[in-house]
Amino acid sequence: MQKPYIAKKIETKWQKEWQKKNVYRASSKNDKKNYYVLEMFPYPSGKIHMGHVRVYTLGDVLARYKRCSGYNVLHPMGWDAFGMPAENAAFENKIHPAVWTKQNIDNMRTQLKAMGLSYDWDLEFATCDPLYIECQQKIFLDFYKNNLAYRRKAWANWDPVDQTVLSNEQVIDGKGWRSGAKVERRKLPQWFFKITEYADDLIDSLDELKNWSNQVKVMQKNWIGRSEGLKIEFKIEKINKQIDAENIEVYTTRPDTIYGASFIAIAPDHPISKSLAASNKELQRFISECNQIGTSEEALEKEEKKGFNTLIKVFHPLEEGKFLPVYVANFVLMSYGTGAIFGVPAHDQRDLDFANKLNLPIKVVVKDTSNKSEKISKVAFTGDGEIINSGVLNGMNTSEAKSHVMNLIENKKIGKRSKQFRLHDWCASRQRYWGCPVPIILCDECGIVPVPITQLPVLLPEDVTFDKIGNPLDYHEDWKSVKCPKCNKNAKRETQTFDTFVDSSWYALRYPAPNSKEPIDKKEMIKWSPPDQYVGGIEHAILHLLYSRFFNRGLKKTKYVDFDEPFKGLFCQGMVCHKTFKGPNGWVEPENVRFRGDRAFLKSSNQELKIGRSEKMSKSKKNIVDPMSIIDKYGADTARLFMLSDSPPERDLDWSENGVDGCWKYLKKIWGHFHNYKFTQPNFSILKDASEQQNKIRREIHTCIQNTTDSIESFRYNSAVASIRKLSNLLLNLDNIDSNLILEQIILEGWQSYLIMLSPITPHIAEELWLLINKKSSILLQKWPEVNRELLKEQKIRMAIQINGKLKNTIEIEQKEIKDRALQESKAMALDNIKSATTKKKPKKIIVIPGRVINIVL
RNA sequence: GCCACUGUGGCGGAACUGGUAGACGCGGUGGAUUCAAAAUCCGCUUGGGGUAACUCAGUGUCGGUUCGAGUCCGACCAGUGGUACCA
Numbered sequence: 001m002q003k004p005y006i007a008k009k010i011e012t013k014w015q016k017e018w019q020k021k022n023v024y025r026a027s028s029k030n031d032k033k034n035y036y037v038l039e040m041f042p043y044p045s046g047k048i049h050m051g052h053v054r055v056y057t058l059g060d061v062l063a064r065y066k067r068c069s070g071y072n073v074l075h076p077m078g079w080d081a082f083g084m085p086a087e088n089a090a091f092e093n094k095i096h097p098a099v100w101t102k103q104n105i106d107n108m109r110t111q112l113k114a115m116g117l118s119y120d121w122d123l124e125f126a127t128c129d130p131l132y133i134e135c136q137q138k139i140f141l142d143f144y145k146n147n148l149a150y151r152r153k154a155w156a157n158w159d160p161v162d163q164t165v166l167s168n169e170q171v172i173d174g175k176g177w178r179s180g181a182k183v184e185r186r187k188l189p190q191w192f193f194k195i196t197e198y199a200d201d202l203i204d205s206l207d208e209l210k211n212w213s214n215q216v217k218v219m220q221k222n223w224i225g226r227s228e229g230l231k232i233e234f235k236i237e238k239i240n241k242q243i244d245a246e247n248i249e250v251y252t253t254r255p256d257t258i259y260g261a262s263f264i265a266i267a268p269d270h271p272i273s274k275s276l277a278a279s280n281k282e283l284q285r286f287i288s289e290c291n292q293i294g295t296s297e298e299a300l301e302k303e304e305k306k307g308f309n310t311l312i313k314v315f316h317p318l319e320e321g322k323f324l325p326v327y328v329a330n331f332v333l334m335s336y337g338t339g340a341i342f343g344v345p346a347h348d349q350r351d352l353d354f355a356n357k358l359n360l361p362i363k364v365v366v367k368d369t370s371n372k373s374e375k376i377s378k379v380a381f382t383g384d385g386e387i388i389n390s391g392v393l394n395g396m397n398t399s400e401a402k403s404h405v406m407n408l409i410e411n412k413k414i415g416k417r418s419k420q421f422r423l424h425d426w427c428a429s430r431q432r433y434w435g436c437p438v439p440i441i442l443c444d445e446c447g448i449v450p451v452p453i454t455q456l457p458v459l460l461p462e463d464v465t466f467d468k469i470g471n472p473l474d475y476h477e478d479w480k481s482v483k484c485p486k487c488n489k490n491a492k493r494e495t496q497t498f499d500t501f502v503d504s505s506w507y508a509l510r511y512p513a514p515n516s517k518e519p520i521d522k523k524e525m526i527k528w529s530p531p532d533q534y535v536g537g538i539e540h541a542i543l544h545l546l547y548s549r550f551f552n553r554g555l556k557k558t559k560y561v562d563f564d565e566p567f568k569g570l571f572c573q574g575m576v577c578h579k580t581f582k583g584p585n586g587w588v589e590p591e592n593v594r595f596r597g598d599r600a601f602l603k604s605s606n607q608e609l610k611i612g613r614s615e616k617m618s619k620s621k622k623n624i625v626d627p628m629s630i631i632d633k634y635g636a637d638t639a640r641l642f643m644l645s646d647s648p649p650e651r652d653l654d655w656s657e658n659g660v661d662g663c664w665k666y667l668k669k670i671w672g673h674f675h676n677y678k679f680t681q682p683n684f685s686i687l688k689d690a691s692e693q694q695n696k697i698r699r700e701i702h703t704c705i706q707n708t709t710d711s712i713e714s715f716r717y718n719s720a721v722a723s724i725r726k727l728s729n730l731l732l733n734l735d736n737i738d739s740n741l742i743l744e745q746i747i748l749e750g751w752q753s754y755l756i757m758l759s760p761i762t763p764h765i766a767e768e769l770w771l772l773i774n775k776k777s778s779i780l781l782q783k784w785p786e787v788n789r790e791l792l793k794e795q796k797i798r799m800a801i802q803i804n805g806k807l808k809n810t811i812e813i814e815q816k817e818i819k820d821r822a823l824q825e826s827k828a829m830a831l832d833n834i835k836s837a838t839t840k841k842k843p844k845k846i847i848v849i850p851g852r853v854i855n856i857v858l
Numbered sequence: 859g860c861c862a863c864u865g866u867g868g869c870g871g872a873a874c875u876g877g878u879a880g881a882c883g884c885g886g887u888g889g890a891u892u893c894a895a896a897a898u899c900c901g902c903u904u905g906g907g908g909u910a911a912c913u914c915a916g917u918g919u920c921g922g923u924u925c926g927a928g929u930c931c932g933a934c935c936a937g938u939g940g941u942a943c944c945a
Contacts, residue, residue, distance in 0.1 A: 043944090043945050083944075085944080085945090167943035168943055171943095218862065219861065219862050219940075222861050223942090296942085297860080297942070301941090303859095349859085423942090424942080426942080427942075427943080539940065539945080541862080542862095544945080616939090645870085646884085647871070648871080650863095651863095656869080658884050659869095661884090665898095716872095718882085718883095719872070721882075722871090722881065722882035726882065729882090799878090800878040801878090802877080805925065805926035847926080853878080855925050857926090
């Protein structure tokens with residue numbers, strides 16, 4: 001009578017057992033090396049989704065693999081607990097953000113535990129814990145004292161109806177998500193971190209991050225956007241009393257195109273624009289129109305190019321007698337360069353769009369050598385080429401002309417070489433309740449006053465309501481009113497809270513000692529940090545990871561740590577996607593769909609549904625599969641196995657019910673086999689007497705071990721699963737061979753290795769089956785199987801024989817013949833179809849790549 | 859718009875630094891078992907042509923480099939992520 005595979009039963013059993021024995025406790029005892037695996041902690045949105053299942057399974061496999069490979073492993077979990085959804089829930093469901101968040105954390109912790117993840121739960125914390133708030137406030141004050149944080153005015157999205165600040169997400173098509181009112185921009189005092197101070201270092205150090213994906217490094221480099229350009233003063237033609245300036249300073253990265261300039265454009269919030277607007281209603285109107293675009297870069301860039309002619313003209317600095325008109329333009333940003341540009345329509349797409357709109361001249365000054373036509377109408381030529389129509393610059397190439405113009409301008413003392421960054425300082429304050437309060441007191445007399453360390457933490461008041469729109473801290477007079485620590489007069493607390501990216505910028509350093517009074521416990525931190533491997537979604541490639549890199553540098557400056565980079569290794573995984581289903585009444589959840597062949601129908605009414613392509617699982621499209629329903633139905637091991645099976649971790653994964661079913665069937669098959677097979681006691685010493693035939697089988701087993709190990713080491717978990725399955729297929733087929741003592745040992749060796757390699761992926765079933773072949777100790781304590789290299793060496797090698805690069809035949813050679821070109825060639829030429837082909841036509845050339853391929857060119 | 863990535867059978871994907879395209883799985887299909895079905899097991903499964911040995915084509919599209927390209931280069935098309943207040 002076969003024991004049925006009831007996943008739930010064994011999973012709960014082992015989860016209890018492991019918890020009881022505290023097997024995942026991170027300790028740095030004994031002489032093993034330490035290894036810190038960290039996955040990006042989740043926002044407690046309510047319940048775990050498939051994206052969580054994926055990233056935490058990936059990290060868990062690594063953590064378990066490292067434990068088997070002889071490391072002490074730190075593998076913690078916590079909660080990115082502040083953020084907007086809690087406030088939205090408060091507004092919609094009248095539940096306090098703290099209560100909502102705690103409920104979600106409790107629920108999600110239970111769910112994560114059901115997945116059998118190997119966390120040391122003793123290290124858990126949430127960013128909304130009073131102790132974490134206190135530590136973060138201490139760090140902030142140190143940053144402030146070290147000139148890494150400052151307060152200034154900056155734009156924010158303003159909803160004029162709701163009278164509140166909106167996040168970019170809450171602005172939909174330029175309108176407020178609740179009020180529907182056209183969103184405006186407003187300048188408000190906000191807190192900034194001086195990330196630009198490290199701009200050079202943040203780019204240059206990318207080269208040292210060897211275990212970071214190149215993709216992320218390139219994105220960060222472009223995001224920081226270092227450019228070596230030129231600042232030039234353009235003299236204003238006539239003194240204009242309204243503006244308090246004689247020049248307009250312009251920044252350019254293309255000084256070589258200066259002869260192609262046909263206009264100057266300044267930002268709507270440029271000082272000159274503002275001065276002119278004071279007495280010009282029309283310009284005022286234009287500027288306020290520009291201010292309605294919103295704050296997102298995407299919106300600004302996509303907006304139709306518009307300009308306002310100021311009627312001011314400036315002299316061209318190199319071309320005698322030439323004047324350029326000055327426009328206020330909606331695509332020029334005050335925050336980049338000098339807030340003013342010279343427009344070269346022929347060689348910049350935005351300038352060209354602008355020129356076409358306003359009928360400005362287009363003068364070609366760089367010759368596109370790949371294109372015969374010199375005319376430019378709709379597409380600007382932005383590449384390098386030969387300079388033409390440019391006086392002294394004619395005939396130079398782009399880079400010669402660039403340095404020539406820079407020298408000219410510098411010699412004339414009307415400009416300077418200048419390095420600029422696209423990156424701007426990090427605006428780290430929010431006008432919201434559910435976040436870590438900025439520990440500052442604003443005093444009419446003393447200005448900005450830090451809250452004294454002894455008065456920390458500044459905690460959020462609990463008695464707030466969310467029926468009023470806006471930031472409840474602003475209305476909370478009791479909480480706001482304090483005495484100034486300096487002069488003891490009445491003062492107000494800063495009512496802004498930190499961007500949640502601040503919370504997530506240093507949490508990794510907190511896990512080694514989460515209860516320490518010090519923000520970062522040096523003794524514990526030094527044993528583990530920085531994390532050896534960080535795992536998370538590619539969507540965090542820039543903001544979270546760049547902010548963390550800055551923050552770590554700040555922590556170094558303020559003496560909390562002594563290293564620059566927060567994460568030694570970084571791996572970014574793809575998203576979990578699913579097909580979408582749409583019926584007459586909108587999107588339909590996969591669980592309500594019934595399939596007949598290729599077609600989908602609504603379960604309740606049999607209405608046919610339209611099947612859409614696979615997209616990121618999202619609430620709006622309802623293409624969500626609840627991980628818990630999968631764990632209930634199949635078990636955590638099946639869910640974990642499927643997560644790793646098909647897609648490579650860095651790519652998007654398509655959720656498929658069939659795939660999950662397949663994984664479950666597979667585990668059931670393995671389960672059945674272990675319960676039917678009678679394993680012998682290990683006696684591996686007799687393996688040395690194995691026959692060549694038996695060694696061939698061992699060789700295949702060890703090849704699988706080698707491939708699995710290589711795949712895990714390089715994060716190719718899907719390939720690892722494939723090699724593991726290959727190994728089990730091989731071992732299952734051995735059942736049909738006549739048994740003998742040596743073969744039994746080979747099979748036992750194979751299955752032992754198999755289970756150990758399977759255990760990081762599906763730990764529960766692996767532990768349960770391990771009992772059947774080795775009743776002594778837990779599989780979690782086993783050593784990763786070692787590859788017998790001697791065995792692999794004896795393998796025969798198969799070589800491809802090609803004619804004109806196309807495969808025609810193969811030959812087999814011995815390992816010792818690997819360098820014998822002549823032998824390989826003669827073996828190839830002796831093959832029937834090669835012989836007949838080469839007698840018909842004489843080979844022109846024979847290329848022999850020893851041990852790999854022979855190509856005969858006819 | 860800009861930056862980055864991805865594109866291989868019916869589907870997910872494999873192929874180490876350019877060297878046998880399709881490993882491993884899903885689905886499909888044929889068979890075994892069964893009174894029947896489910897489950898399970900075994901075979902086949904890129905497309906075209908051929909009774910067959912075999913042969914031609916084939917890795918988003920077009921072009922290039924090379925003895926040889928899924929892999930390198932150029933242009934294009936499509937999808938995805940980010941775009942600074944979603945996390």
